[in-house]
Amino acid sequence: MKLGVIGGGAWGTALAQVAARGDRDVLLWARERDVVTSINRDHVNAAFLPGIALSPSIRATGSLGELSGCDALLVVAPAQHVRAVLAETAVGATPLVLCAKGIEAGTRLLVGEVAQGVHPRAPIAVLSGPTFAHEVAAGQPTAVTLACADAGLRSALADRLAGPGFRPYASDDVVGAEIGGAVKNVLAIACGVVEGAGLGLNARAALIARGFAEMTRFGVARGGRAETLGGLSGLGDLVLTCNSVNSRNFSLGLGLGRGRSAQALLADRRTVAEGAFTAPVLREAAAEAGVDMPVCAAVCDLLEGAPIDAVVGALLARPLKREAA
Numbered sequence: 001m002k003l004g005v006i007g008g009g010a011w012g013t014a015l016a017q018v019a020a021r022g023d024r025d026v027l028l029w030a031r032e033r034d035v036v037t038s039i040n041r042d043h044v045n046a047a048f049l050p051g052i053a054l055s056p057s058i059r060a061t062g063s064l065g066e067l068s069g070c071d072a073l074l075v076v077a078p079a080q081h082v083r084a085v086l087a088e089t090a091v092g093a094t095p096l097v098l099c100a101k102g103i104e105a106g107t108r109l110l111v112g113e114v115a116q117g118v119h120p121r122a123p124i125a126v127l128s129g130p131t132f133a134h135e136v137a138a139g140q141p142t143a144v145t146l147a148c149a150d151a152g153l154r155s156a157l158a159d160r161l162a163g164p165g166f167r168p169y170a171s172d173d174v175v176g177a178e179i180g181g182a183v184k185n186v187l188a189i190a191c192g193v194v195e196g197a198g199l200g201l202n203a204r205a206a207l208i209a210r211g212f213a214e215m216t217r218f219g220v221a222r223g224g225r226a227e228t229l230g231g232l233s234g235l236g237d238l239v240l241t242c243n244s245v246n247s248r249n250f251s252l253g254l255g256l257g258r259g260r261s262a263q264a265l266l267a268d269r270r271t272v273a274e275g276a277f278t279a280p281v282l283r284e285a286a287a288e289a290g291v292d293m294p295v296c297a298a299v300c301d302l303l304e305g306a307p308i309d310a311v312v313g314a315l316l317a318r319p320l321k322r323e324a325a
């Protein structure tokens with residue numbers, strides 16, 4: 001199975017490295033000319049994944065048309081750009097493996113739903129889980145959820161990607177796998193705020209547990225399964241990103257917690273903090289589904305500039321309730 005990768009950021013490059021294990025050819029489309037040159041000439045992605053020596057069997061291209069010879073495509077553009085990039089790609093019935101974590105603004109669609117709308121004949125899979133790109137690219141042990149309704153395709157993709165340091169777990173719950181990754185980014189911002197504002201480790205643990213309850217409520221309301229939310233793509237990724245400054249979302253929250261504005265923090269950054277874009281659309285989607293998500297709503301308020309004391313005070317002053325509710 002020849003794999004193509006759409007997106008030359010940190011995660012697309014790390015996944016290309018996984019797919020290239022054993023000197024297998026991988027074609028990676030990158031939007032930036034400097035990334036294409038850097039990968040083909042020096043076998044590094046100096047812009048988005050510095051310090052990692054890439055397999056020479058990864059070839060980069062700036063032309064989406066070249067991907068037409070691939071047997072499956074890993075889609076690793078940021079969530080808000082997936083529609084535009086896929087619209088320019090000839091896909092037909094080639095399987096698409098969605099690896100971005102987010103919900104599309106405006107439509108409130110999951111990335112897999114966007115892909116299905118653009119390419120109705122393409123089988124859809126989702127790869128998600130606790131995966132800092134640098135660690136994956138360096139071959140450090142990592143496990144992910146690989147979700148696909150088609151058992152044969154799921155198994156073929158898992159066999160193609162698995163290796164000594166990369167272990168996919170199979171699932172048929174595409175929606176559940178996507179929602180975990182999208183919601184955890186918003187919750188990671190909240191945990192960063194707690195760290196930046198010095199609110200303590202108890203508060204962070206409370207946010208992780210109550211945030212997980214929100215993620216599960218929303219995921220189940222959208223048709224996912226609670227067991228998927230409790231797996232690698234949900235709880236696993238939530239634990240990772242809520243506890244490390246290596247997370248772009250956590251570090252965005254850290255800056256907010258230290259008093260900087262979201263606008264200033266997001267300006268000029270070349271890397272993506274998906275939670276900032278997911279938070280407002282998640283608030284809309286939760287309202288639409290009739291799901292209470294107070295922590296995620298609080299992150300929206302903070303991104304819009306509300307004072308931390310007021311937001312935290314309002315969260316804690318809500319009426320007391322049963323934990324399971």
Ligand SMILES: NC(=O)c1ccc[n+]([C@@H]2O[C@H](COP(=O)([O-])OP(=O)(O)OC[C@H]3O[C@@H](n4cnc5c(N)ncnc54)[C@H](O)[C@@H]3O)[C@@H](O)[C@H]2O)c1
Nearest residue numbers: 008009010011012031048078079081100101132133271272
């Ligand atoms: N970095 C990680 O560790 C990691 C791990 C798992 C999942 N992800 C997810 O993968 C997705 C991609 O993130 P990343 O970390 O590879 O990106 P990145 O932050 O390393 O790089 C930004 C990417 O955005 C792309 N981009 C910017 N503007 C664009 C546009 N107008 N159209 C198309 N692409 C555009 C750039 O080309 C680049 O590939 C995100 O959804 C992210 O949540 C990232």
Ligand SMILES: O=P(O)(O)OC[C@H](O)CO
Nearest residue numbers: 129130131132247248249
């Ligand atoms: O750096 P973040 O916050 O985008 O997190 C990267 C991955 O999603 C971790 O699994």
